[in-house]
Amino acid sequence: MTNELDRVRDHYRATGLTERLKTVLAALGPADQLLTPQQLGTLDQFHTRGLAATAELAQLAGVAADMSVLDVGSGIGGPARFLAATYGCRVTGVDLSAPFVEAARYLTERTGQSGQLSFQTANALELPFDDGRFDIVLLQHVAMNISNRARLYHETRRVLKSGGRFATFDIALGKG
Numbered sequence: 001m002t003n004e005l006d007r008v009r010d011h012y013r014a015t016g017l018t019e020r021l022k023t024v025l026a027a028l029g030p031a032d033q034l035l036t037p038q039q040l041g042t043l044d045q046f047h048t049r050g051l052a053a054t055a056e057l058a059q060l061a062g063v064a065a066d067m068s069v070l071d072v073g074s075g076i077g078g079p080a081r082f083l084a085a086t087y088g089c090r091v092t093g094v095d096l097s098a099p100f101v102e103a104a105r106y107l108t109e110r111t112g113q114s115g116q117l118s119f120q121t122a123n124a125l126e127l128p129f130d131d132g133r134f135d136i137v138l139l140q141h142v143a144m145n146i147s148n149r150a151r152l153y154h155e156t157r158r159v160l161k162s163g164g165r166f167a168t169f170d171i172a173l174g175k176g
């Protein structure tokens, strides 16, 4: 298991990511100018079909303003920022990659959403939250990195409120 976590961390090590993002984003204007989640949409959604897939999943899940959402494997925070901007909900993101979490916090400052969103480094198999804390758990293109699915879905279920919803989009193998 430790080897798997190390391999995943290595795969998403993203050395100097935040500094590189600052360089790229300079093209959109000065650093004190707020950006919209839509402006970042081509670079901050790490899954097939990008922002369109996040929008569809959120609609299917029935995200609403008074909800507290957990995004497991939140990457650099694109889906979380989109959900908060679109629905007004609070979103917490957790990711194994510390550089991704740092980049997620930076981009969230740039969109002016830091009051609505928080990101922390954590393992999806040991979520640092009490039981029954969230209305919705989002999981997009993350289970593919985790072999212990039973533990992953157990943790997901544990942190959901009774009647809460699990919304997932991932690569799956089926017939054909």
Ligand SMILES: C[S@@+](CC[C@H](N)C(=O)[O-])C[C@H]1O[C@@H](n2cnc3c(N)ncnc32)[C@H](O)[C@@H]1O
Pocket (backbone or CB within 6 Å): 008, 012, 044, 045, 046, 047, 072, 073, 074, 075, 076, 077, 078, 079, 094, 095, 096, 097, 100, 122, 123, 124, 125, 139, 140, 141, 142, 145, 146
């Ligand atoms: C393909 S990216 C998807 C990121 C984000 N969900 C998105 O759609 O933009 C997969 C993410 O899962 C994270 N991840 C993989 N295994 C994890 C684990 N055990 N715990 C937390 N995050 C994990 C990776 O660090 C990476 O950020």
